Amino acid sequence: xxxxxxxxxxxSPYILNKLNIEILKGDKVAIKGQTGSGKTTLINLILGxxxxxxxxxxxxxxxxxxxxxxxxxxxxxxxxxxxxxxxTSISENIAIGKTFSQIDQNKVARAAKLAQLDxxxxxxxxxxxxxxxxxxxxxxxxxxxxxxxxRAIYRNSNLLILDEPTNALDLE
Numbered sequence: 001x002x003x004x005x006x007x008x009x010x011x012s013p014y015i016l017n018k019l020n021i022e023i024l025k026g027d028k029v030a031i032k033g034q035t036g037s038g039k040t041t042l043i044n045l046i047l048g049x050x051x052x053x054x055x056x057x058x059x060x061x062x063x064x065x066x067x068x069x070x071x072x073x074x075x076x077x078x079x080x081x082x083x084x085x086x087x088t089s090i091s092e093n094i095a096i097g098k099t100f101s102q103i104d105q106n107k108v109a110r111a112a113k114l115a116q117l118d119x120x121x122x123x124x125x126x127x128x129x130x131x132x133x134x135x136x137x138x139x140x141x142x143x144x145x146x147x148x149x150x151r152a153i154y155r156n157s158n159l160l161i162l163d164e165p166t167n168a169l170d171l172e
Contacts, residue, residue, distance in 0.1 A: 001020060001045075001055065001057055002020060002055055002057075002058060003019075003020060004016060004020070004045070004054070004055035004057060005018055005019070005052065005053050005054040005055055006038075006041055006050065006052055006053050006054075016042065019042075019055070031043075043163055046076075046159075047076060048069040048072055051066075059072060075158040075159055076158075076159050077151075077155040077156075077157035077159070078152065078162075078163065079145075079148045079149050079151075079160070079161070079162045079163065081163050081164045083144050083145055083147060083148030084135075085132050085139070085144060085147060087131060087133055087134045087135075088131060089126075089130060089131055089132070090112075090121055090127075090128050090129075090130055090147065091108045091128040093136075093151065094108045094111055094112065094147060094154050095107075105128065107154055108128060108150075110153075112128075112146075112150045114153050115146045115147070115149040115150035115153060117149075117150055120143060120146075132144075149162075
């Protein structure tokens with residue numbers, strides 16, 4: 001971000017004001033702050049869901065704009081605070097957006113293992129084909145969150161954004 005500022009309209013105060021951040025490939029960055037300090041706004045700017053009011057958002061010295069935002073977004077994976085789940089199988093929820101025949105089951109299993117979800121899945125009668133119920137009702141909050149983490153791992157994106165990904169998980 002280069003002198004990036006953001007506000008929701010011309011009369012509202014700036015949420016972010018003249019922000020300068022450089023993140024290099026391989027960096028791990030944590031953003032923390034009080035409620036209302038602009039963390040989610042910053043994530044939404046990185047995701048391209050919001051556009052800067054002023055300043056620039058650059059990736060490899062190329063400004064992200066409406067013409068190239070879709071290409072930028074293909075590089076991203078997000079684990080949101082609340083994970084959206086379809087009433088389909090665990091595999092289909094991990095590989096969301098893929099038809100059943102397009103799903104790489106080995107990749108799904110690897111992602112589930114990394115998200116520490118594989119033991120639970122293997123205990124289910126239908127394993128990876130088990131339906132999760134509407135909005136994942138058949139899963140605990142922590143299991144839904146782990147499906148979201150596995151989904152992000154499955155995407156194998158260049159940039160992984162975690163928005164309070166452990167909020168529904170036990171401390172251990």
